[in-house]
Amino acid sequence: MVKNRMLKRACLLLIILMQYFRVAAGQQMYWLPADRAGDRQTLFNYFEQSPLLGLDPHDYAYTLVQQLKAGSAPADSAAADKQLSEAAIAFFTDVAYGTKVTRVGYDGLKYTPDCRDIPQLLHQALADNTFGQLLNKLEPTCPEYRSIKSMIAVYTRRLQESSYHPVKISSDLVDSSNHPLIEKLYQLGCLDTISYSIQEDTLRTRVRAAQRLFEFMEDGALRRGVLEELNISLEKRLSELKHALNTYRWLNCVRQYQSVIVVNIPAAGLYLYQGDSLLLYSRTIVGKEATPTSPLTSSIDEIIMYPYWTVPYNIATRELLPGIKGNPVAYLDAGNYQVLDKSGKILDPSTINWSSLSRTNFPYTIRQMNGCDNSLGIIKLNFFNPYSTYLHDTPGKSYFMFNKRYFSHGCIRVEDAIPLAKLLLPEEAQRIDSLEKAAAAPQKGPVSIQVKQKTPLFILYEVAWPDQQGSIRFYDDVYNKFR
Incomplete structure (x- = not known):
């Protein structure tokens, strides 16, 4: 339909x-x-x-x-x-x-x-x-578009060569005897020519270039995950590139005269564009396969400093409830959680019969108080959507060091949430700075700042996508949408 x-x-x-x-x-x-x-x-x-x-x-x-x-x-x-x-x-x-x-x-x-x-x-x-x-x-004239188009030209030429044939690498040897490896590196543009007498050091350098292409640790070794990515057909890679090129065309009008936020789920990255410029790139953490982040379009309309975290029902009943039952007061205090009834009244957890509660019988709301240890960090960027998704800070900064950042329940954790907020609200930058510096002090409650000029937000799903330097990467098809 x-x-x-x-x-x-x-x-x-x-x-x-x-x-x-x-x-x-x-x-x-x-x-x-x-x-x-x-x-x-x-x-x-x-x-x-x-x-x-x-x-x-x-x-x-x-x-x-x-x-x-x-x-x-x-x-x-x-x-x-x-x-x-x-x-x-x-x-x-x-x-x-x-x-x-x-x-x-x-x-x-x-x-x-x-x-x-x-x-x-x-x-x-x-x-x-x-x-x-x-x-x-x-x-479009943006450099990202030009990069994708250039790689499409390389792959198209490779496919049109009379000597082209599909290649499957089965050996993890990185030497001149591994002919399929050499041929595939050539097809991917990591080698300029096919030479079966290539030196091992040179070949390992080219394997590292392929690992960079697929967001792997660049150690020159053919581990299982690297082999799986290398064995994806060139035709499929070309299809992924064409999909991304047309997405950049689709976005071209909206980004000409205003700032636009694009979150690419497989890349686990946030890009703030205006015209042909990338104003900000931030690593993000997106939903794992079991709890995926949904592609959507919306607009940022509100920034909240020191937000509460209202724990989603599924997380409260499946993940928190078993721990609460063991020692309600200690567990809730340790996580800085409050228990609210249906009217929003804060309850004393010691008065609740927790053993009688279950996933299907839980008439309460769990809310985490604001502060540095809040799961949302110290800032949340709101936009309307039916999934209760938002962009937010996080106290768990170490997770941003992973190349493949698929850990959340569907929301999007933003490494550079504060710089992003200041770019969206330059007139409030000093106030945001002051609020950030006060993070160590106890907070009375959330501070809401309305975004006067709403910023368009596109949460998309693209396997092929330029990184912050404009170099093309192929990311994990983490939700199997391109299979």
Whole structure:
């Protein structure tokens, strides 16, 4: 159903765009007249570049284009010219906005990219004889996009080579006898040529480059996890790159004139973008496979210093309740927890018959008091969503040192939560600093700061993604969404 609705909306949009284009063009033919041979050939050249752009040439009047390139005249020139115009608009729309809507579980922004007038730009380029520059004009210019596109070009060339064949590495030897290893490193772009006489030191250096690509410890050894990542097919890696490229296209409009937060779940990283700049990168901790973080779109509307943590029902009954039953007062005191009834009144835990409670019979709320030891740390960034997900600080800083940071119950722990808050609220930066410095002192209660200009937030799921330096990495498909 969702796919059908998306296709209907895409078809409707294309019809509207074509109407605009025909009005702008004065209903004239733009591709088949003899004096348009140059523009027609440029259009065909654009379509041929589709694989290097993460697109499929079969989506753009492929049969008609092949017919015309072979020298066959169409039976109906006007209809063929219209079909080429439709294909041109579809192609440049895909270049500017991506080929599909990025799927999220909750879409609070209802975001649709629409910052470019594709039909008008196409008409103007044809009228001004600047059609050959239109692709560069419509592509995103951010360095992350360029990095992904460059790697797509490398992998596409490797796949098109006559000597290409799928490779499976079974040996953990790192020497010149391991031909599949050498071939796979070449396919991944970690080697420039295939040489079975390569020196062991050089080969180990190239294995470290592959480990860096997959976020492993760079020791040059072929452990099981490294072998598993190396044995993923090049075709699949290319598909992951194309998916990421189109996501950057989809995001391009929203990030042009405002700050935008993107959390990539497999990368366990937060990126604050504005225009073509990365204003801040922070490591994060996201949901483990059993309690995944949900992809969504929303906007940051509130920052809370010294938040309470209202323990989710499942965590309270499955994880805390067994410990509470052993020694209620000591356990709750040690964790700085309060027990509230349904009306929000704080109860004396010694008056509760804890042994009678269970996962299905628990009429209370457990709340952790604020302070440095609070599970949310000293700051929480709120945004509306149906999953009770938010961005927050944490007292457990050591977990950020792991490469694969999938440890939470679904919320997102942010290593640089305070710097992020100050960038979102520059006018409150001094106040946030003062509140942070007071963290060691007892706190009376949470301090809420409203975000006047709400910041769009995209929590996405991309296996291929640039790191903070713009280098492409392939992260764990931790929730098996790309299998």
